[in-house]
């Protein structure tokens with residue numbers, strides 16, 4: 093599939109601080125890419141450079157195959173949605189959604205309420221705008237709220253208005269910067285599926301910045317993991333989970349934090365650091381790995397066990413909900429399938445090709 097957007101060797105420095113170091117990212121037409129990483133790793137800077145709100149110190153930005161490094165945000169056919177919604181409090185929902193269209197279609201004179209009706213073509217442009225705003229509002233469930241001001245809306249409704257404003261522009265690319273982080277957990281999950289549905293409906297490429305790996309796993313077909321201004325790995329969610337390129341990516345991806353076992357912890361393979369996910373480790377009477385139980389968290393569907401190896405490393409394992417939890421301090425045997433081991437070089441943290 094061809095690329096709608098490419099960052100090629102993009103470096104961004106602020107003074108002597110290098111925030112992005114030769115970052116290359118390819119966004120395929122119609123894809124959903126999550127830029128995932130801890131705070132300060134350069135996700136927002138990458139997105140702002142894609143949008144044209146910031147410029148690279150060096151490197152290229154290609155949109156639809158042409159170099160847009162010299163084009164402003166306004167000249168690029170992309171729409172950006174911010175965490176803060178960026179709505180105008182004195183405008184209604186309808187006016188907020190219509191804003192990019194009124195800016196584009198009507199001349200300064202045409203935007204003046206009374207004189208506007210005297211400007212040729214303004215009435216027709218207004219009708220087009222109204223119909224596009226109506227369609228966007230309908231598809232986002234905002235039709236009943238068009239006359240309200242942002243102050244009279246919930247967080248989820250405000251974020252929908254911000255999405256509506258992106259939608260009416262019919263951009264080639266949607267850029268979303270942590271759009272759900274101001275919402276409570278339940279609403280976030282609902283909005284997550286609404287954004288996925290919007291992505292399917294528009295068929296356009298979405299780039300979505302988040303520090304929440306669950307969000308990235310749930311929505312994206314490509315995840316770009318960024319660490320310290322570098323792309324640590326880019327790939328499908330399953331690829332990142334099953335074949336993390338290094339220790340840092342392994343630690344970042346997955347609902348339960350992965351265990352890292354050192355030589356002497358009970359699984360020794362050529363001096364490598366062994367990564368083993370808690371969900372791949374369970375109590376088994378004949379298990380090869382042992383640990384002393386420190387605590388157990390009953391979660392209804394499963395029990396998360398925290399244990400400690402003889403060497404002192406913390407090991408987390410998942411037991412079935414009906415597991416008979418022994419007293420703290422007891423020795424528990426843990427079993428795993430050998431193909432679930434991830435081997436990382438002890439010095440560099442890079443994944444080793446072969447597993448035992």
Ligand SMILES: Nc1ncnc2c1ncn2[C@@H]1O[C@H](COP(=O)(O)OP(=O)(O)OP(=O)(O)O)[C@@H](O)[C@H]1O
Pocket residue numbers: 106111129130131132133134135136137138303
């Ligand atoms: N205008 C600026 N001047 C100086 N430093 C900046 C500027 N903008 C960003 N930075 C620095 O660049 C680094 C990356 O910032 P960026 O906002 O891209 O990170 P992020 O991964 O999006 O983080 P977060 O999740 O916290 O938003 C940070 O250390 C930040 O302090």
